[in-house]
Amino acid sequence: MLTVIGAGFPRTGTSSMKAALERLGFGPCHHMFDVGSDRDRALRWAPLADRDVVPDWDAVFEGFRSAVDWPASFFWRELAAAYPEAKVVLTVRDPSAWFASMRTLIANGPARLQAERLAPEMAGLVQNMQTTRPLLERMIREGLGSDRPFGEVPDEKDSIAAFERHAATVKESLPPERLLVFDVREGWEPLCRFLGVHVPAGEPFPHLNDSKVMQQSIDRLMQGENIGLPFHPTA
Numbered sequence: 001m002l003t004v005i006g007a008g009f010p011r012t013g014t015s016s017m018k019a020a021l022e023r024l025g026f027g028p029c030h031h032m033f034d035v036g037s038d039r040d041r042a043l044r045w046a047p048l049a050d051r052d053v054v055p056d057w058d059a060v061f062e063g064f065r066s067a068v069d070w071p072a073s074f075f076w077r078e079l080a081a082a083y084p085e086a087k088v089v090l091t092v093r094d095p096s097a098w099f100a101s102m103r104t105l106i107a108n109g110p111a112r113l114q115a116e117r118l119a120p121e122m123a124g125l126v127q128n129m130q131t132t133r134p135l136l137e138r139m140i141r142e143g144l145g146s147d148r149p150f151g152e153v154p155d156e157k158d159s160i161a162a163f164e165r166h167a168a169t170v171k172e173s174l175p176p177e178r179l180l181v182f183d184v185r186e187g188w189e190p191l192c193r194f195l196g197v198h199v200p201a202g203e204p205f206p207h208l209n210d211s212k213v214m215q216q217s218i219d220r221l222m223q224g225e226n227i228g229l230p231f232h233p234t235a
Contacts (some may be wrong), residue, residue, distance in 0.1 A: 002061055002083045004029075004195070006068030007076035007170045008091030009143070009163055011069040011101040013184030016071035017091055019189070019206035021066045024197050030067035035132055045071055049134035057082045071132075074139045076170065080178075087195065090170045095160045103153045186227045 004026050006017055018029040035041050045062050046072065047053045057079065061067060068091070072079065080088055129136075133150060140146050144162045146154035172180065180194040187205040192198060 001059065002065065002067055002086050002209060004066035004081060005076060005083065005086050005088045006066070006073050006091060007080075007088050007179075008068070008073055008182075009071050009098065009118045009166060010073075011098055011105060012091035012093050013207075014073075015089060015208040016184045016206050017089065018180075019208055020191060021068070023200060023203070023206070024192065024195060026066040026195070028064050028066075030061055030064040032069045032071065034064075035071065036128050039128060039131075045135055046131050046138045049132075049138050051138075053081055063112055070139050070143070074143055076184075077173065080174065087180070088178055089182050089191070089194070090167060091182055091184065092167055093183060095163050097154050098163060099159050102157075102159070106151065106153050158211075165201070169207045 002022055006014060009107065010018075010032070013033060015033075018031045018033075020028060021029045035045055048055055048179075055078075061072075067073075067079070068089075076088065080086065137150055138233060140148075140150070140154065143166070144154045144159050148154055167181075171179065180190065182191060182194075184205065186209065188199040
C-alpha cells in the first residue's frame with residue numbers, strides 16, 4: 001500500500017526523491033527504473049496504455065510503499081483517490097531548466113537506443129521499453145500535449161505550458177495538509193517535517209541523476225555494462 005505518492009513530472013529530482021524516501025523508511029520506492037529493469041513490472045503497467053483499463057493498483061505497486069516519477073506520477077489523481085491516507089509530494093524545478101533536462105535526456109536516451117546497437121546484455125531493457133512504449137506515448141501525448149514520434153523532442157513552449165499547468169492542477173486539487181510542493185534543493189527539512197520523521201543526522205540530502213551522471217551511464221550502457229537504468233526515457 002502506498003503511503004507517499006510523487007506527483008511531479010520526470011526530471012524534477014525524482015531519483016533523489018526515491019533515494020530520500022527509501023532512506024526515511026518509505027521504501028521500496030517505485031520509479032521508472034523499476035519498470036525498465038523488471039519484466040513483470042513492465043507487463044503490469046503495459047495495459048494502462050488503454051484509458052479504459054481500470055487497474056488494480058495494489059497489484060501494480062505490490063511490494064512498494066511509495067512511488068515517484070512516471071508512470072506513477074502520471075496517475076497521481078487516481079492514486080490519491082485509491083490511497084486516501086497517502087501524502088502527496090509535488091516535486092518542482094525551474095520550468096526552463098526542466099525542459100532542457102528533458103530535451104537532453106530524450107536526445108541521449110531513446111534516440112540513442114533506437115539509433116545505436118546495444119550490447120546483448122541489454123536485450124531485456126529494450127524488450128521492456130517496447131512493452132511499455134504505448135504507455136509512454138500516452139503519457140507524452142496527454143502529459144506534455146505532444147504528438148511527435150517517440151524519441152523526438154516535444155515543442156518547448158507547449159511542454160513548459162503543460163509542466164506549469166500540471167503543477168497548478170495538483171496544487172488546486174489537494175488540501176494543503178496532504179500536499180508538499182518540494183524542490184529537492186531544499187534538502188531534508190521540509191520533506192521530513194511533512195512526513196513526520198526526523199532529519200537523518202549528519203547525512204546530506206541525496207542529489208542524484210544529474211546530466212553528467214546520466215551521460216556517463218548511457219555511455220557505459222552502450223559498452224555493455226549492466227549498470228541499472230538511471231537514463232530511462234523518463235528518469
